[in-house]
Structures are given as C-alpha cells and as structure tokens.
Amino acid sequence: MPKMGESIAEATILKWLKSEGDAIEMDETVLEIATDKVDSEVPSSISGILSKRLFKEGDVVPVGKAVALITVQGADASVTANSAGNGQIKETKAAEQVPYVPASTNTEAQPAQQLHNTGEGRFYSPLVLNIARSENISMAELETVAGTGKEGRVTKKDILEYVEARKSAPQPQKSTSASEPQKLSAEQPTKSYNVDVPVYPGDEIVEMDRMRKLIADHMVMSKHVSPHVTSFVEADVTNIVKWRERIKVAFEKREGEKLTYTPIFIEAIVKAIKDFPGVNVSVSGDKIIKRKNINIGMAAALPSGNLIVPVIKNADTKNLIGITKEVNDFANRARNNALKPDEIQGATFTLTNVGTFGNLMGTPIISQPQVAILAVGAIKKKPVVMETEYGDIIAIRHMMFLSLSYDHRVVDGMLGGSFLRKIADYLEAFDGKREY
Numbered sequence: 001m002p003k004m005g006e007s008i009a010e011a012t013i014l015k016w017l018k019s020e021g022d023a024i025e026m027d028e029t030v031l032e033i034a035t036d037k038v039d040s041e042v043p044s045s046i047s048g049i050l051s052k053r054l055f056k057e058g059d060v061v062p063v064g065k066a067v068a069l070i071t072v073q074g075a076d077a078s079v080t081a082n083s084a085g086n087g088q089i090k091e092t093k094a095a096e097q098v099p100y101v102p103a104s105t106n107t108e109a110q111p112a113q114q115l116h117n118t119g120e121g122r123f124y125s126p127l128v129l130n131i132a133r134s135e136n137i138s139m140a141e142l143e144t145v146a147g148t149g150k151e152g153r154v155t156k157k158d159i160l161e162y163v164e165a166r167k168s169a170p171q172p173q174k175s176t177s178a179s180e181p182q183k184l185s186a187e188q189p190t191k192s193y194n195v196d197v198p199v200y201p202g203d204e205i206v207e208m209d210r211m212r213k214l215i216a217d218h219m220v221m222s223k224h225v226s227p228h229v230t231s232f233v234e235a236d237v238t239n240i241v242k243w244r245e246r247i248k249v250a251f252e253k254r255e256g257e258k259l260t261y262t263p264i265f266i267e268a269i270v271k272a273i274k275d276f277p278g279v280n281v282s283v284s285g286d287k288i289i290k291r292k293n294i295n296i297g298m299a300a301a302l303p304s305g306n307l308i309v310p311v312i313k314n315a316d317t318k319n320l321i322g323i324t325k326e327v328n329d330f331a332n333r334a335r336n337n338a339l340k341p342d343e344i345q346g347a348t349f350t351l352t353n354v355g356t357f358g359n360l361m362g363t364p365i366i367s368q369p370q371v372a373i374l375a376v377g378a379i380k381k382k383p384v385v386m387e388t389e390y391g392d393i394i395a396i397r398h399m400m401f402l403s404l405s406y407d408h409r410v411v412d413g414m415l416g417g418s419f420l421r422k423i424a425d426y427l428e429a430f431d432g433k434r435e436y
Contacts, residue, residue: 001033001061002042010062017155018050024070029156031067032149041127041149041156048072124154131159135166211306222368226407230363231417233402235424237379239432240264241398251436255321263323265351265376266296268426270316273349276419280348282369283410297347297367298327300334301356308334309367311347321436355379361401371407372416374423376400 001011014032018024029041030050048070055061124132124142132142137159145162147154199205208216244259251259273280273294282289294316297309310330312323333339349370354362355378362375377400384397404420 001063001065001067002040003063010060012060013055013057013067015057015149016053017149020050020053022050024048024050027156029149032153032155043127043156044070046070046072127156128154128159131156131163135163137163137166209304209306211302211304211308215306218368219365222365225368226366226371227409228363228366228405229408229411229413229416230403230405231413231420232361232404233420233424235400235402235427236384236397237400237427237430238398239430240427241379243430243432243434247436255324255436257321257324257328259324260327261376261379262298262327262351262353263320264430265353265374265427266298266312266315266323266327267320268423268430269296269349269351269374270294271426272419272422274316275422276415278415279372279406279411279419281371281410282348283371283407284369288410291348293346293348295346295348297350297370298330299350299352300331302337303335307352308339308344309347309350310334310339310343311345313346350374351376355400361403363403364405366405366407371409371411372419373405374420375403375405377402 011033014034016031018028018030024030024044024047026045026047027043029043031042033040033042051069051071053068055067061067128142131137132139142154142159145154145158146152147158149155149158240261244261244264248259251257277290280291280294282291293314296312296315298312299307299309302308310333312318312326312330315323318326330339330343347367347370350364350367350373352362352364352373352375354364354375358378360377360380362377364373364375366373379398379400381396382399383394384399386393386395386397402420402424404416404423406416
C-alpha cells in the first residue's frame with residue numbers, strides 16, 4: 001500500500017482492476033484505493049504476472065503493507081500467505097516472486113482539493129490529471145472520456161488510449177473564407193446527464209423530436225457553462241398600453257401590420273444596451289468578445305410546443321415600424337417552419353415573453369454564447385401608490401415584471417441590475433403622444 005501523505009496511515013481498496021493470473025505491464029493500473037482525503041489509482045512498478053491478491057475489495061490496508069504478489073519470471077510459483085493476509089512470502093523454485101510495491105512517483109497522493117470533481121460526482125486521480133494537463137486536455141474534454149474504472153472513473157489506461165486516438169484523429173481544416181467568423185475555442189461541455197427514471201403501468205414513453213433534443217442539450221450546457229443570476233424589476237407600462245390602444249387600428253391600416261408589445265420591448269432593450277454595452281458580449285475561455293452589432297433574438301413558440309429564436313439583426317438601425325414588420329414576419333414564418341438557418345443565428349441578446357402564457361415572471365436560461373436574457377411577464381392592472389405634487393395617491397396602473405438572467409462570470413449585480421432598471425426606465429418614460 002503506497003504512502004498517501006504524512007497523516008494517512010491506511011487506505012481502502014476500492015476495486016481490483018487485475019485478476020490473479022493477469023499479465024501486468026509496468027505503470028499499468030492494478031487497483032484503485034481511497035482514503036478519507038483522496039482517491040487514487042495504483043500502477044505497477046514492474047512487469048509480470050499477478051500471482052495473488054492478498055486483500056479483497058473493501059479491505060482497509062495499512063500503508064507499506066503488501067497488497068499483492070507479482071511473478072516476474074517463470075510460470076509456476078509456490079506462494080503462500082497466512083490467514084491474516086499479512087503478505088509473507090515463502091521461497092520458490094520456479095519463479096522469483098516479489099511483493100507488489102507501487103512506484104512512489106506515480107502514487108504519491110496529492111491534496112484532495114487538487115482532484116477534480118464534476119457536478120455529478122466524477123473524480124479524477126492526480127495521475128490522470130497530470131496526463132491530461134501535459135496533453136493540453138481541458139476539463140470539459142476530459143469529461144467526455146469514457147472510464148472503465150469504478151463508477152465510470154477514468155483510469156490511466158483510459159486516458160492514454162484517448163490520447164493516442166486523439167493524436168491519430170484528423171484535425172479540422174481551418175476555414176480560409178473571409179466571410180466566415182473566427183471561432184475561439186471555449187470550454188463548453190456537451191455531456192448529457194442521465195437519471196434512472198422508473199416507468200409505471202399506464203405510463204407512455206415518447207421519443208423526443210430532433211428539435212427538443214437540441215433544446216435540451218443546449219439548456220443543460222448553458223447551465224453548466226454559466227453561473228446564472230436573475231434580477232427582477234416591476235415597471236409601470238400604463239403609457240405604452242394606452243398609446244397602443246389608441247393607435248393600433250390606424251397603425252395596421254397604414255402599415256399593414258399588427259402592433260404588438262414585442263417591438264416596443266425590443267426598442268427599449270436596444271437603448272439600454274447602448275447605455276450598458278457590457279451585456280452585449282460573449283465569453284471564450286478567459287477572453288471577453290465585445291459585440292459590435294446589436295442582434296436581438298425573440299423566442300417564438302411553435303405549434304409542436306418547442307421554441308425557436310429568430311434574430312433581428314442590427315436592431316439598433318431599425319425604427320419601430322421596421323422592427324414591427326420583422327417581428328411579425330418572423331413570428332408568422334416560425335409557425336409555418338419557414339425560417340432560414342441564417343435567421344436563427346447570431347443573436348447577441350435574447351427576449352422571451354412569458355406573459356404570453358399568463359405568467360407574471362420567469363427565470364430564463366441564457367442562450368449561449370450570449371451572457372444575458374430578458375423575460376417579460378404579463379401586463380396586469382393593479383393599485384399602485386403614486387407620488388404627485390398634491391401628495392401620494394392610489395391609482396389603477398398597468399404593471400409588469402421584467403426578469404434578467406445573466407452570466408455572473410462577466411456580468412455582476414451592479415451591471416445586470418442597472419441594465420435591467422434602465423430597460424424599465426425607458427418603458428416607463430415612453431412618450432404616449434409619439435408618432436409611430
């Protein structure tokens with residue numbers, strides 16, 4: 001049993017990776033062990049045949065105690081161990097047998113905090129981490145490596161086989177087209193998380209359609225990549241409601257378009273982004289990409305129940321009429337599955353209207369690689385205390401909640417909260433006497 005640190009006197013055998021009679025190469029992992037501070041793999045310091053395992057899985061073994069016997073030459077051996085499993089070796093004639101003593105350079109335990117634990121409880125030994133680090137394998141990539149160890153852990157053999165396969169795999173060709181965007185590599189794990197779910201009599205199992213699978217993967221990835229924070233404000237949108245009620249018939253007659261609240265919300269978002277461009281960014285590793293264009297994605301519900309997000313490109317260059325025409329066109333073609341691929345890509349910020357479903361507020365998930373998303377709730381009449389020059393009064397106003405989910409890696413509470421408040425301010429300051 002290898003030495004696992006100054007304060008560690010014993011370790012538990014988690015799993016034997018080799019059986020008696022198996023051939024063992026030098027540095028090949030023989031067993032997995034654990035202490036109260038660290039889990040580790042134990043590689044062999046010699047090549048030979050595993051003659052005898054002196055302890056079982058689950059046994060607690062003192063540091064320095066022989067845990068196995070390895071035959072280094074010959075095939076026949078007379079090896080005995082007393083009933084206590086103390087690893088004593090008797091002389092042999094046909095083979096030289098030695099107690100299994102792992103190489104200290106490969107099994108010296110590292111502090112527990114140097115092990116990586118994913119959110120689902122997957123641990124990596126110091127040996128595996130060192131190999132991954134030397135081969136420039138990111139933690140996101142390491143999570144995709146299939147493990148054959150206990151509970152799916154990645155062994156030395158697994159990581160070395162992956163490295164060899166990685167080196168022999170064809171490298172993607174770099175695009176030489178000037179029109180294609182440059183892509184910075186970002187650690188964005190796409191690993192799925194499976195949970196054992198019981199199926200009871202009468203339950204129906206329905207296969208996810210392709211779009212729902214894509215949405216599911218994207219949402220899981222986003223929550224894994226970005227630390228989400230959500231802020232809320234309540235806005236008085238009475239001026240907007242009254243203005244729309246007053247001009248919507250004339251607007252439709254003149255422009256041939258129905259006027260909804262979505263273009264008005266987008267207009268306020270664009271103004272606030274100009275005030276706080278720090279939310280119009282993306283993150284790639286430790287780099288922040290400041291977006292030049294303001295492209296607003298608008299989540300639209302499909303008849304299938306799925307969502308799609310068409311993008312209003314360069315929204316800051318369009319007036320309210322232009323935004324309205326584009327919003328209506330996208331909404332209509334989304335319902336008919338007639339959107340083009342380019343029309344659902346390139347968003348730098350997203351708006352989702354949960355009020356459409358009668359919800360007051362929501363906590364939306366960020367659409368990567370954006371860093372923020374706004375949810376607007378249902379507009380409701382409610383009594384509100386208002387300050388006037390004659391004192392406070394209670395009035396019936398049209399109120400709505402706005403909620404902003406943002407990536408706390410680059411958007412802190414001050415920026416996120418200030419940006420959200422600014423959107424509400426633009427909505428509340430809406431000019432009820434304006435033209436279209």
